Amino acid sequence: MALTQQFARVTNEYLDTCRTSALDSSGGSPGWDPPDGDLLDTGWALWGLIRYCRSTGADPQLTALLDRAVSGDPGGDVGFLDHDEVYDGFGDPPRLLAPTAVADIAAALDRVRLGDLLADLPASTEVAAAVCGFGAGFDGDVREHLTEHFVAVREFYRAAARHTQCVVTWVD
Template identity: 70%
Template sequence: MALTQQLARVAPEYLIRCRASALDSPDASPNWSPPAGNCLDTGWATWGLLRHCRRSGADPGTVTLLDRAISGDPGGDVGFLDHDEVYDGFADPPRLLAPVAVADIAHGLDAIDLNTLLADLPHSPAAAAAVCGFGPGFDGDVRIHLVERFYALREFYRGAARRGQCVVAWID
């Protein structure tokens, strides 16, 4: 099974309920089950976009913003989500972005000019896949894949910011 980047947007109250469930449950189950419409699987796309940005010398602020959007902030009080009900335990436990951070990220993602960011992505699908770390088996148009997943990420954060939600990020 391949690892993918997962995100969930949830109300702060939902996290409070999950924390209470974990404390009350014999197996520390947080009863984690955000609605499917509030979850986003970016696959490997954002990792590939980050790799391309680092290689191409993109603005460090853009790299930091993209990394934060998929990695969360350190120190969030979500240790109760370190449970196999939430993720497979292969990578780091889930991390939290509070509503203020979510709004900052949404604003930052809105400011990114993706055409400029991808201007020097190789036109050859094989070369573009290699630059993004997708390997020789990637099938499809890398640019389209990155654009689609970036737009999904941006829309995801816009929705979370509008609703005052948190975002939980993890690899599964």
């Protein structure tokens, strides 16, 4: 099974409910079940975009922004989500981005000029996939793949910011 980058948009109230559930449950179950419309799976795409940015010497602030968007912030009171109901336990437990951080990330993602960033992406699928760390088995248009998932993440963060929601990130 491949690892993928996961996101959930949730309210502070929802997190409080999950926290209470975890405390009240003998197995620590947080009752984690955000609506499908508030979940996003970006596969490996954003990791590939981050790798591409690092390999091309893109603005370190952009790389840090993308890394923060997928990794969340340290701290945050979401230890109760370190449960197999939420993620499979491979890698770090879920991390939180509070509404203020979500709004900052959404605004910064809106300023990214993706076309300019990807202007030097190799035209060859094989070479572009290698630069992004996708490997020889990648099938499809790398630029299209990166763009599709970047746009999805940008829209996801926009909606979360608009509704003053938190974003929880994890690898599953």
